[in-house]
Amino acid sequence: MPYLLCNAPDPEPIDCRILTAALDLYVEKGFHNVSIHDVQKQAGVSIGSIYKHFGGKEGIARALYTHLLNEMNEMIDSVLSAAQSPVEQCNRIIELLFQYCETRRNIIAYVFYAKHKEFIDDEEPICSAEPFKKMRAIVQQGIDDGNIKPCNSRVATASIFGGAIRLIHLRLDGVIDQPLPELYSDLIDATWHGMLA
Amino acid sequence: MPYLLCNAPDPEPIDCRILTAALDLYVEKGFHNVSIHDVQKQAGVSIGSIYKHFGGKEGIARALYTHLLNEMNEMIDSVLSAAQSPVEQCNRIIELLFQYCETRRNIIAYVFYAKHKEFIDDEEPICSAEPFKKMRAIVQQGIDDGNIKPCNSRVATASIFGGAIRLIHLRLDGVIDQPLPELYSDLIDATWHGMLA
DNA sequence: GTCTATACGCTGATAGAC
DNA sequence: GTCTATCAGCGTATAGAC
16 A cells, blocks of 8 residues: 555556545445446546456445555554653544544545445454554553543543544534534543533 | 334234334345345235335335334433433433343444435434434533533533443444443443543 | 446336235 | 236446457
8 A cells, every 4th residue: 555545646546546436425425325337437437447456346445444444543653653641642633533524524434434344244343443443552551551540441442532433423414514623622621521510 | 103113012013024124134234235125025024015015115214214213202201201410311311222222222223323314315314303402402401500511512412422322333333242231330430520530 | 457338137116916 | 905926227247349
Protein backbone atom coordinates (compact mmCIF):
# COMPACT_ATOMS: atom_id res chain seq x y z
CA MET A 1 0.00 0.00 0.00
CA PRO A 2 2.30 2.72 -1.29
CA TYR A 3 0.15 5.74 -0.54
CA LEU A 4 -2.89 6.79 1.41
CA LEU A 5 -6.14 7.19 -0.43
CA CYS A 6 -6.39 10.82 0.54
CA ASN A 7 -2.87 11.54 -0.67
CA ALA A 8 -3.10 9.91 -4.07
CA PRO A 9 -0.43 10.92 -6.61
CA ASP A 10 -1.30 12.78 -9.78
CA PRO A 11 -2.33 11.55 -12.30
CA GLU A 12 -4.47 9.30 -10.16
CA PRO A 13 -3.75 5.65 -10.97
CA ILE A 14 -6.62 3.48 -12.06
CA ASP A 15 -6.92 1.36 -8.93
CA CYS A 16 -7.12 4.50 -6.85
CA ARG A 17 -9.83 5.97 -9.05
CA ILE A 18 -11.82 2.79 -8.59
CA LEU A 19 -11.40 2.84 -4.82
CA THR A 20 -12.41 6.45 -4.36
CA ALA A 21 -15.39 6.08 -6.67
CA ALA A 22 -16.53 2.95 -4.85
CA LEU A 23 -16.03 4.57 -1.45
CA ASP A 24 -18.20 7.53 -2.38
CA LEU A 25 -20.95 5.34 -3.80
CA TYR A 26 -20.90 2.74 -1.04
CA VAL A 27 -21.16 5.40 1.64
CA GLU A 28 -23.83 7.39 -0.12
CA LYS A 29 -26.13 4.61 -1.27
CA GLY A 30 -25.04 1.58 0.70
CA PHE A 31 -23.01 -1.31 -0.66
CA HIS A 32 -25.98 -3.37 -1.79
CA ASN A 33 -27.59 -0.49 -3.62
CA VAL A 34 -24.52 0.05 -5.80
CA SER A 35 -23.89 -2.05 -8.88
CA ILE A 36 -20.60 -2.73 -10.60
CA HIS A 37 -21.91 -0.60 -13.43
CA ASP A 38 -22.35 2.35 -11.10
CA VAL A 39 -18.75 2.09 -9.96
CA GLN A 40 -17.54 1.62 -13.49
CA LYS A 41 -19.37 4.70 -14.66
CA GLN A 42 -18.30 6.92 -11.79
CA ALA A 43 -14.66 5.83 -11.92
CA GLY A 44 -14.51 6.21 -15.69
CA VAL A 45 -13.03 2.76 -16.21
CA SER A 46 -14.36 -0.44 -17.66
CA ILE A 47 -15.83 -3.45 -15.90
CA GLY A 48 -12.98 -5.58 -17.14
CA SER A 49 -10.45 -3.40 -15.35
CA ILE A 50 -12.37 -3.65 -12.12
CA TYR A 51 -12.36 -7.43 -12.26
CA LYS A 52 -8.70 -7.41 -13.24
CA HIS A 53 -7.73 -5.28 -10.26
CA PHE A 54 -10.09 -6.35 -7.51
CA GLY A 55 -11.88 -9.46 -8.72
CA GLY A 56 -15.32 -7.96 -8.29
CA LYS A 57 -17.53 -5.86 -6.13
CA GLU A 58 -16.71 -7.52 -2.85
CA GLY A 59 -13.03 -7.37 -3.71
CA ILE A 60 -13.24 -3.59 -3.88
CA ALA A 61 -14.97 -3.50 -0.53
CA ARG A 62 -12.29 -5.67 1.03
CA ALA A 63 -9.49 -3.57 -0.46
CA LEU A 64 -11.15 -0.42 0.82
CA TYR A 65 -11.50 -1.96 4.22
CA THR A 66 -7.84 -2.82 4.65
CA HIS A 67 -6.77 0.42 3.01
CA LEU A 68 -8.80 2.64 5.27
CA LEU A 69 -8.02 0.68 8.41
CA ASN A 70 -4.43 1.30 7.47
CA GLU A 71 -5.00 5.03 7.39
CA MET A 72 -6.75 4.84 10.75
CA ASN A 73 -3.84 2.90 12.08
CA GLU A 74 -1.30 5.47 10.98
CA MET A 75 -3.39 8.14 12.59
CA ILE A 76 -3.35 6.30 15.91
CA ASP A 77 0.37 5.67 15.62
CA SER A 78 1.02 9.34 15.05
CA VAL A 79 -0.85 10.08 18.27
CA LEU A 80 1.05 7.40 20.15
CA SER A 81 4.42 8.66 19.00
CA ALA A 82 3.64 12.11 20.39
CA ALA A 83 4.21 10.40 23.74
CA GLN A 84 1.75 12.16 26.01
CA SER A 85 -0.24 10.58 28.79
CA PRO A 86 -2.96 8.05 27.95
CA VAL A 87 -5.64 10.56 28.83
CA GLU A 88 -4.19 13.12 26.46
CA GLN A 89 -3.82 10.47 23.80
CA CYS A 90 -7.52 9.61 24.06
CA ASN A 91 -8.43 13.26 23.77
CA ARG A 92 -6.21 13.71 20.76
CA ILE A 93 -7.75 10.70 19.02
CA ILE A 94 -11.23 12.06 19.55
CA GLU A 95 -10.11 15.47 18.34
CA LEU A 96 -8.68 13.98 15.15
CA LEU A 97 -11.73 11.79 14.54
CA PHE A 98 -13.93 14.87 14.80
CA GLN A 99 -11.73 16.70 12.33
CA TYR A 100 -11.70 13.78 9.91
CA CYS A 101 -15.46 13.53 10.18
CA GLU A 102 -15.64 16.95 8.57
CA THR A 103 -12.75 16.76 6.11
CA ARG A 104 -12.70 13.08 5.17
CA ARG A 105 -16.29 12.22 5.83
CA ASN A 106 -16.53 9.09 3.72
CA ILE A 107 -13.49 7.48 5.27
CA ILE A 108 -14.97 7.86 8.73
CA ALA A 109 -18.35 6.70 7.49
CA TYR A 110 -16.90 3.57 5.94
CA VAL A 111 -14.82 2.65 8.95
CA PHE A 112 -17.22 3.58 11.75
CA TYR A 113 -20.60 3.27 10.18
CA ALA A 114 -20.70 0.54 7.55
CA LYS A 115 -21.78 -2.96 8.49
CA HIS A 116 -18.95 -4.85 6.88
CA LYS A 117 -20.22 -8.22 7.96
CA GLU A 118 -23.13 -7.82 5.58
CA PHE A 119 -20.98 -7.65 2.49
CA ILE A 120 -17.49 -8.89 3.33
CA ASP A 121 -17.25 -12.59 4.06
CA ASP A 122 -15.35 -13.99 7.00
CA GLU A 123 -14.25 -10.60 8.20
CA GLU A 124 -13.55 -10.16 11.87
CA PRO A 125 -15.67 -7.47 13.52
CA ILE A 126 -13.95 -4.19 12.93
CA CYS A 127 -13.43 -3.50 16.61
CA SER A 128 -11.01 -6.43 16.65
CA ALA A 129 -8.89 -4.58 14.10
CA GLU A 130 -5.55 -3.07 14.94
CA PRO A 131 -6.53 0.57 15.52
CA PHE A 132 -9.36 -0.38 17.84
CA LYS A 133 -7.12 -2.71 19.78
CA LYS A 134 -4.68 0.12 20.20
CA MET A 135 -7.37 2.39 21.54
CA ARG A 136 -8.20 -0.20 24.13
CA ALA A 137 -4.54 -0.64 24.96
CA ILE A 138 -4.20 3.08 25.59
CA VAL A 139 -7.09 2.94 28.01
CA GLN A 140 -5.62 -0.08 29.76
CA GLN A 141 -2.32 1.77 30.11
CA GLY A 142 -4.15 4.68 31.68
CA ILE A 143 -5.74 2.33 34.18
CA ASP A 144 -2.41 0.73 34.99
CA ASP A 145 -0.85 4.16 35.46
CA GLY A 146 -3.60 5.04 37.90
CA ASN A 147 -4.90 7.96 35.85
CA ILE A 148 -8.05 6.28 34.58
CA LYS A 149 -10.65 4.81 36.87
CA PRO A 150 -10.04 1.10 37.30
CA CYS A 151 -12.90 -0.90 35.86
CA ASN A 152 -13.62 -3.41 33.14
CA SER A 153 -11.51 -2.27 30.21
CA ARG A 154 -14.38 -2.75 27.74
CA VAL A 155 -16.57 -0.52 29.85
CA ALA A 156 -13.81 2.03 30.20
CA THR A 157 -13.14 2.15 26.47
CA ALA A 158 -16.84 2.37 25.67
CA SER A 159 -17.29 5.15 28.23
CA ILE A 160 -14.40 7.17 26.89
CA PHE A 161 -15.02 6.76 23.16
CA GLY A 162 -18.71 5.88 23.14
CA GLY A 163 -19.94 9.46 23.35
CA ALA A 164 -17.63 10.52 20.53
CA ILE A 165 -18.65 7.63 18.32
CA ARG A 166 -22.29 8.36 19.01
CA LEU A 167 -21.83 11.97 17.98
CA ILE A 168 -20.05 10.84 14.82
CA HIS A 169 -23.00 8.58 13.94
CA LEU A 170 -25.46 11.40 14.52
CA ARG A 171 -23.39 13.78 12.46
CA LEU A 172 -23.15 11.29 9.60
CA ASP A 173 -26.90 10.76 9.79
CA GLY A 174 -27.40 14.47 9.34
CA VAL A 175 -29.06 14.83 12.73
CA ILE A 176 -26.38 17.18 14.01
CA ASP A 177 -25.65 20.10 11.75
CA GLN A 178 -22.89 21.61 13.81
CA PRO A 179 -19.31 20.63 12.93
CA LEU A 180 -18.15 18.19 15.57
CA PRO A 181 -14.96 20.03 16.55
CA GLU A 182 -17.20 22.70 18.09
CA LEU A 183 -18.58 20.09 20.47
CA TYR A 184 -15.19 18.71 21.43
CA SER A 185 -14.53 20.52 24.69
CA ASP A 186 -18.00 19.87 26.12
CA LEU A 187 -17.66 16.19 25.32
CA ILE A 188 -14.19 15.87 26.83
CA ASP A 189 -15.32 17.51 30.03
CA ALA A 190 -18.33 15.19 30.25
CA THR A 191 -16.21 12.13 29.56
CA TRP A 192 -13.64 12.70 32.24
CA HIS A 193 -15.62 14.54 34.89
CA GLY A 194 -19.03 12.97 34.47
CA MET A 195 -22.45 14.33 33.67
CA LEU A 196 -23.62 15.29 37.15
CA ALA A 197 -24.00 19.01 37.67
CA MET B 1 -51.13 -2.48 16.47
CA PRO B 2 -53.14 -4.70 18.84
CA TYR B 3 -50.28 -6.55 20.49
CA LEU B 4 -46.54 -6.41 20.89
CA LEU B 5 -44.47 -8.72 18.78
CA CYS B 6 -43.02 -10.42 21.82
CA ASN B 7 -46.46 -10.97 23.33
CA ALA B 8 -48.15 -12.49 20.31
CA PRO B 9 -51.36 -14.43 20.96
CA ASP B 10 -51.58 -18.16 20.39
CA PRO B 11 -52.05 -19.46 17.75
CA GLU B 12 -49.76 -16.90 16.22
CA PRO B 13 -51.56 -15.03 13.44
CA ILE B 14 -50.05 -15.11 10.00
CA ASP B 15 -48.88 -11.52 9.84
CA CYS B 16 -47.07 -11.98 13.12
CA ARG B 17 -45.36 -15.14 11.88
CA ILE B 18 -44.14 -13.20 8.87
CA LEU B 19 -42.83 -10.35 10.99
CA THR B 20 -40.93 -12.51 13.43
CA ALA B 21 -39.45 -14.63 10.66
CA ALA B 22 -38.36 -11.54 8.76
CA LEU B 23 -36.92 -9.97 11.88
CA ASP B 24 -34.79 -12.99 12.60
CA LEU B 25 -33.54 -13.24 9.05
CA TYR B 26 -32.94 -9.53 8.54
CA VAL B 27 -30.92 -9.30 11.73
CA GLU B 28 -28.92 -12.44 11.11
CA LYS B 29 -28.07 -12.01 7.45
CA GLY B 30 -28.84 -8.38 6.71
CA PHE B 31 -31.83 -7.12 4.79
CA HIS B 32 -30.23 -7.28 1.37
CA ASN B 33 -29.01 -10.82 1.86
CA VAL B 34 -32.51 -12.12 2.53
CA SER B 35 -34.91 -12.91 -0.28
CA ILE B 36 -38.66 -13.04 -0.15
CA HIS B 37 -38.34 -16.76 -0.65
CA ASP B 38 -36.25 -17.05 2.51
CA VAL B 39 -38.89 -15.25 4.53
CA GLN B 40 -41.64 -17.31 2.96
CA LYS B 41 -39.88 -20.55 3.83
CA GLN B 42 -39.00 -19.58 7.39
CA ALA B 43 -42.45 -18.21 8.15
CA GLY B 44 -44.19 -21.21 6.65
CA VAL B 45 -46.49 -19.09 4.50
CA SER B 46 -46.72 -18.43 0.81
CA ILE B 47 -45.34 -15.56 -1.19
CA GLY B 48 -48.85 -14.51 -2.09
CA SER B 49 -49.75 -13.99 1.56
CA ILE B 50 -46.69 -11.85 2.11
CA TYR B 51 -47.62 -9.57 -0.75
CA LYS B 52 -51.22 -9.51 0.42
CA HIS B 53 -50.27 -8.43 3.92
CA PHE B 54 -47.24 -6.21 3.45
CA GLY B 55 -46.94 -5.52 -0.25
CA GLY B 56 -43.42 -6.87 -0.51
CA LYS B 57 -40.06 -7.09 1.12
CA GLU B 58 -39.68 -3.44 1.94
CA GLY B 59 -43.22 -3.38 3.29
CA ILE B 60 -42.25 -5.96 5.88
CA ALA B 61 -39.23 -3.90 6.86
CA ARG B 62 -41.35 -0.80 7.25
CA ALA B 63 -43.97 -2.61 9.32
CA LEU B 64 -41.24 -4.03 11.54
CA TYR B 65 -39.77 -0.61 11.95
CA THR B 66 -42.95 1.04 13.19
CA HIS B 67 -43.88 -2.00 15.24
CA LEU B 68 -40.60 -2.17 17.10
CA LEU B 69 -40.31 1.57 17.59
CA ASN B 70 -43.70 1.27 19.19
CA GLU B 71 -42.43 -1.31 21.64
CA MET B 72 -39.44 0.91 22.42
CA ASN B 73 -41.79 3.79 22.96
CA GLU B 74 -43.92 1.88 25.43
CA MET B 75 -40.79 0.90 27.28
CA ILE B 76 -39.73 4.53 27.62
CA ASP B 77 -43.22 5.54 28.68
CA SER B 78 -43.23 2.90 31.41
CA VAL B 79 -40.02 4.39 32.72
CA LEU B 80 -41.39 7.91 32.55
CA SER B 81 -44.55 7.01 34.45
CA ALA B 82 -42.48 5.64 37.31
CA ALA B 83 -41.83 9.33 37.97
CA GLN B 84 -38.32 9.34 39.33
CA SER B 85 -35.70 11.97 38.71
CA PRO B 86 -34.27 12.36 35.19
CA VAL B 87 -30.99 10.80 36.27
CA GLU B 88 -32.76 7.74 37.62
CA GLN B 89 -34.86 7.56 34.47
CA CYS B 90 -31.74 7.51 32.32
CA ASN B 91 -30.26 4.75 34.44
CA ARG B 92 -33.44 2.73 34.25
CA ILE B 93 -33.57 3.03 30.47
CA ILE B 94 -30.00 1.79 30.17
CA GLU B 95 -30.78 -1.04 32.56
CA LEU B 96 -33.77 -2.11 30.48
CA LEU B 97 -31.88 -1.82 27.21
CA PHE B 98 -29.18 -4.08 28.62
CA GLN B 99 -31.81 -6.61 29.71
CA TYR B 100 -33.55 -6.51 26.35
CA CYS B 101 -30.23 -6.95 24.61
CA GLU B 102 -30.04 -10.39 26.23
CA THR B 103 -33.68 -11.44 26.13
CA ARG B 104 -34.97 -9.77 22.97
CA ARG B 105 -31.74 -9.51 21.07
CA ASN B 106 -33.18 -9.12 17.59
CA ILE B 107 -35.47 -6.29 18.56
CA ILE B 108 -32.56 -4.30 19.92
CA ALA B 109 -30.45 -5.22 16.92
CA TYR B 110 -33.10 -4.04 14.48
CA VAL B 111 -33.74 -0.77 16.27
CA PHE B 112 -30.20 0.17 17.27
CA TYR B 113 -28.05 -1.51 14.72
CA ALA B 114 -29.77 -1.73 11.35
CA LYS B 115 -29.19 0.97 8.75
CA HIS B 116 -32.78 1.60 7.82
CA LYS B 117 -31.95 4.26 5.30
CA GLU B 118 -30.39 1.62 3.09
CA PHE B 119 -33.60 -0.31 2.62
CA ILE B 120 -36.53 1.86 3.70
CA ASP B 121 -37.24 4.82 1.46
CA ASP B 122 -37.89 8.29 2.79
CA GLU B 123 -37.50 7.25 6.38
CA GLU B 124 -36.34 9.84 8.85
CA PRO B 125 -33.17 8.90 10.74
CA ILE B 126 -34.20 6.73 13.63
CA CYS B 127 -32.86 9.13 16.24
CA SER B 128 -35.58 11.56 15.18
CA ALA B 129 -38.14 8.96 16.20
CA GLU B 130 -40.35 9.34 19.25
CA PRO B 131 -38.41 7.22 21.78
CA PHE B 132 -35.13 8.92 20.99
CA LYS B 133 -36.71 12.33 21.24
CA LYS B 134 -38.02 11.36 24.65
CA MET B 135 -34.58 10.31 25.80
CA ARG B 136 -33.26 13.69 24.83
CA ALA B 137 -36.16 15.39 26.57
CA ILE B 138 -35.35 13.54 29.77
CA VAL B 139 -31.78 14.78 29.61
CA GLN B 140 -32.94 18.32 28.93
CA GLN B 141 -35.23 18.11 31.94
CA GLY B 142 -32.32 17.02 34.08
CA ILE B 143 -30.31 20.00 32.89
CA ASP B 144 -33.19 22.37 33.62
CA ASP B 145 -33.58 20.85 37.09
CA GLY B 146 -29.90 21.47 37.74
CA ASN B 147 -29.07 17.80 38.26
CA ILE B 148 -27.28 17.25 34.97
CA LYS B 149 -24.32 19.32 33.88
CA PRO B 150 -25.46 22.15 31.63
CA CYS B 151 -24.07 21.74 28.15
CA ASN B 152 -25.21 21.19 24.59
CA SER B 153 -28.10 18.75 24.90
CA ARG B 154 -26.84 16.64 22.00
CA VAL B 155 -23.50 16.26 23.72
CA ALA B 156 -25.18 15.50 27.03
CA THR B 157 -27.41 12.82 25.52
CA ALA B 158 -24.52 11.29 23.61
CA SER B 159 -22.37 11.29 26.74
CA ILE B 160 -25.03 9.64 28.85
CA PHE B 161 -26.28 7.01 26.39
CA GLY B 162 -23.27 6.75 24.07
CA GLY B 163 -21.35 4.35 26.26
CA ALA B 164 -24.38 2.11 26.66
CA ILE B 165 -25.11 2.10 22.95
CA ARG B 166 -21.48 1.36 22.19
CA LEU B 167 -21.56 -1.63 24.55
CA ILE B 168 -24.76 -2.83 22.89
CA HIS B 169 -23.10 -2.69 19.49
CA LEU B 170 -20.10 -4.59 20.74
CA ARG B 171 -22.30 -7.17 22.37
CA LEU B 172 -24.33 -7.64 19.21
CA ASP B 173 -21.11 -7.98 17.23
CA GLY B 174 -20.06 -10.81 19.50
CA VAL B 175 -17.02 -8.89 20.74
CA ILE B 176 -18.25 -8.88 24.33
CA ASP B 177 -19.26 -12.26 25.66
CA GLN B 178 -20.40 -11.08 29.05
CA PRO B 179 -24.11 -10.34 29.50
CA LEU B 180 -24.47 -6.57 29.55
CA PRO B 181 -26.38 -6.33 32.84
CA GLU B 182 -23.17 -7.41 34.58
CA LEU B 183 -21.47 -4.27 33.23
CA TYR B 184 -24.29 -1.95 34.22
CA SER B 185 -22.99 -0.56 37.51
CA ASP B 186 -19.49 0.16 36.19
CA LEU B 187 -20.95 1.99 33.24
CA ILE B 188 -23.33 4.06 35.33
CA ASP B 189 -20.56 5.13 37.64
CA ALA B 190 -18.37 6.11 34.69
CA THR B 191 -21.19 8.04 33.05
CA TRP B 192 -22.09 10.21 35.98
CA HIS B 193 -18.78 10.55 37.80
CA GLY B 194 -16.36 10.47 34.88
CA MET B 195 -13.46 8.27 33.96
CA LEU B 196 -10.66 9.97 35.90
CA ALA B 197 -9.29 7.85 38.71
C1' DG C 1 -3.80 -3.88 -19.52
C1' DT C 2 -8.11 -2.10 -21.03
C1' DC C 3 -12.38 -2.57 -23.06
C1' DT C 4 -17.27 -4.39 -24.97
C1' DA C 5 -20.75 -7.67 -25.61
C1' DT C 6 -22.91 -11.48 -23.86
C1' DA C 7 -24.61 -15.22 -20.78
C1' DC C 8 -26.46 -16.89 -16.73
C1' DG C 9 -28.60 -16.92 -12.18
C1' DC C 10 -31.23 -14.85 -8.81
C1' DT C 11 -34.95 -12.13 -6.98
C1' DG C 12 -38.82 -9.38 -6.76
C1' DA C 13 -43.26 -9.34 -8.38
C1' DT C 14 -47.71 -11.00 -10.72
C1' DA C 15 -51.53 -13.80 -12.42
C1' DG C 16 -54.68 -16.99 -11.76
C1' DA C 17 -56.32 -21.60 -9.44
C1' DC C 18 -58.24 -23.22 -5.18
C1' DG D 1 -57.52 -15.29 1.89
C1' DT D 2 -54.04 -18.51 0.71
C1' DC D 3 -51.23 -20.71 -2.49
C1' DT D 4 -48.22 -22.21 -6.84
C1' DA D 5 -46.27 -21.45 -11.21
C1' DT D 6 -44.31 -18.26 -14.08
C1' DC D 7 -42.32 -13.87 -15.89
C1' DA D 8 -39.36 -10.02 -16.49
C1' DG D 9 -35.42 -7.33 -15.10
C1' DC D 10 -31.22 -6.62 -12.98
C1' DG D 11 -26.60 -7.49 -11.70
C1' DT D 12 -22.54 -10.37 -11.50
C1' DA D 13 -19.22 -12.44 -13.94
C1' DT D 14 -16.82 -14.10 -18.20
C1' DA D 15 -14.95 -14.49 -22.84
C1' DG D 16 -12.63 -12.65 -26.21
C1' DA D 17 -11.21 -8.39 -29.22
C1' DC D 18 -8.02 -4.60 -29.25
